[in-house]
């Protein structure tokens with residue numbers, strides 16, 4: 001299908017929205033967060049059982065429960081589908097979905 005979206009110079013462009021990150025594969029490297037201009041995802045702490053403990057800051061070890069950190073898509077609606085996060089991910093653990101064409105009455 002030809003994309004109905006265009007860039008400023010008229011080139012066809014299909015937004016590819018980030019919808020999810022596989023927490024089993026993500027290594028919490030933070031590369032996707034650094035390149036994203038939209039604060040779509042944040043780093044969360046995970047315990048030994050894989051349960052999410054909460055959003056991470058530098059100091060918090062969640063009272064010793066912290067096992068590792070993963071990136072979580074917690075504001076998916078902010079994504080503009082630029083695709084930058086997909087290009088920098090070393091683990092290929094992101095799910096992206098192409099934009100739906102706009103509906104006209």
Ligand code: SF4
Nearest residue numbers: 036079080082083085
């Ligand atoms: S596609 Fe772009 S806007 Fe969306 S989460 Fe990735 S870097 Fe952010």
Ligand code: SF4
Nearest residue numbers: 026027029030032089
């Ligand atoms: S770039 Fe990939 S591996 Fe790194 S935090 Fe983001 S989703 Fe996880």
